[in-house]
Amino acid sequence: MFEVLVFVYESYWRGDACPAPEQLGRKLSAQGFDADEIREALHWLDGLSLATQGIQLIRHADETTATVGIRSRSDEVIPQSPNSIRVYSNTEQEHIGAECLGFISFLESSGVLPTGMREIVIERAMATSGEPLTIDELKIIVLMVHWSTGLEPDALVLDELCDDTDSRVAH
Numbered sequence: 001m002f003e004v005l006v007f008v009y010e011s012y013w014r015g016d017a018c019p020a021p022e023q024l025g026r027k028l029s030a031q032g033f034d035a036d037e038i039r040e041a042l043h044w045l046d047g048l049s050l051a052t053q054g055i056q057l058i059r060h061a062d063e064t065t066a067t068v069g070i071r072s073r074s075d076e077v078i079p080q081s082p083n084s085i086r087v088y089s090n091t092e093q094e095h096i097g098a099e100c101l102g103f104i105s106f107l108e109s110s111g112v113l114p115t116g117m118r119e120i121v122i123e124r125a126m127a128t129s130g131e132p133l134t135i136d137e138l139k140i141i142v143l144m145v146h147w148s149t150g151l152e153p154d155a156l157v158l159d160e161l162c163d164d165t166d167s168r169v170a171h
Contacts, residue, residue: 001037001040001041001044001128001129002136002137002140003033003037004028004033004037004038004040004041005041005044005045005140005144006140007028007031007033008024008028008041008045008144009140009143009144009147011027012147013147014147014150015049015052015147015148015149015150016150018045021042021045021046024042024045025038025039025042028041040129044124044127044128045144047123047124047127048120048124048144048145048148049148051120051123051124051148052120052145052148052149080115086118088101088122091126092122092126094131094132095125095126095131095132095133096122096125096126096132096133096138097131097132097133097134098132099132099135100125100132100133100134100135100138103135103138103139104118104121104122104138107142113142117145117146117149120145121138121141121142121145124141124144124145125137125138125141128141139162143162
């Protein structure tokens with residue numbers, strides 16, 4: 001499924017440029033992807049679309065960053081307290097894994113993953129099969145959440161999300 005998501009990300013730079021699921025399914029099939037992988041990816045993308053519909057983006061002046069919140073009935077967003085922490089359930093800890101939870105924490109503390117988007121990343125991570133999630137799979141999920149909201153990550157962050165860290169040499 002993750003190969004399909006990478007293809008979609010690379011082919012359609014923004015979520016709103018992606019074709020309807022039926023047409024996308026045909027394009028993916030023409031690219032030679034397995035029918036089960038296509039079905040699973042389309043189902044996952046549908047869930048991503050539903051999850052990001054409740055997002056409220058307040059774009060900053062630079063047009064590349066935004067404050068992200070979850071819409072409520074009155075469209076008022078209650079910001080997370082700076083002293084609060086996210087407590088992960090046992091199921092989330094087992095499925096996502098310690099390495100990925102650490103990476104989510106790193107992205108959040110560096111300002112790359114606002115609270116609302118963090119929750120979508122976690123929800124979409126929980127919607128995948130296989131335990132625990134690999135760091136490369138999590139990076140694809142983070143990219144897809146940014147892709148779906150229309151926010152482009154900073155170039156250095158994009159490099160971190162797309163780079164294969166196994167082949168890096170420490171200096």
